[in-house]
Amino acid sequence: MASLLGEHLFDISGQGPPPLKDFFQLVVTKNEVELTSWKISVRLGSRGAAPKKLKTSHHDFLHHKILKQQIGVVFGRRILEHAMSLCQGKFDYLERLPDDILLKILSYLQLKDTTQLAQVSQRFRQLCDSEKFWEQTVRGRCAEFTSDMEGLANAMGWRRIYFTFFHTGGHKKQQ
Template identity: 40%
Template structure:
């Protein structure tokens, strides 16, 4: 028996906010939920990045909270800061996602030209969200202090 439903039930495509040129697509068909993304960047570290795709049946999608969270984090990372703040107030699940280091790491990476190993280590210590909201001078000072601590630890441990 033929279905009255069209094959594509829902589709939305878009581009990340400036300066991002990233493209994404969310497609819900009669049988699958598909999320596709293409990272478009002039940065050398992203030039060889291939498009990504996550496919699941409706049942698998509803059962797979990790995939749902991953998809939601990708979508949330394109929102303005005010919208992220508002979204975090809608439920415990969204509050947890909006505060997650995984989300803020994506946001920091989209805003920075490059992330040095020192910056990454500092972000792992202090959290990506905290790093995003810390001004550049404070970050430079904290990176310098971190290097000094590491240098003094190496010299005291022969």
């Protein structure tokens, strides 16, 4: 599973909360946490200033109260907790799988289970709402689907085809 992890485990950027106008980027790699900040100011003396960059090991980050506090202020508690989890080796491998593998896994689930999975995260919601998922669902679960219906599915959308022809009415649905 470790091969699913790229060098960058997490990356987020954004502007600090008021009254700061500074811009920040947090990167968590396999070995380090890196916080970069750019000073945003209208003062002449601040223009062209190099960004400040702080790199630390996972272990040191977990014990660096000031850095954790700054990340919490800039990005919020949830991002801080996520960064700390990554530094502790707690990875969500399922979220890191490519879409084609996740779609294959979804093909083994009942549709009621995929509706619950769609509530887990934005990525799963997008995947479970995608045309690829609904095409796979119609092709794999609807015995009455014919090749003549393919053009209609491409025009109307695969999800709409499923709910129009296979989920309701006299047709028997297959899950």
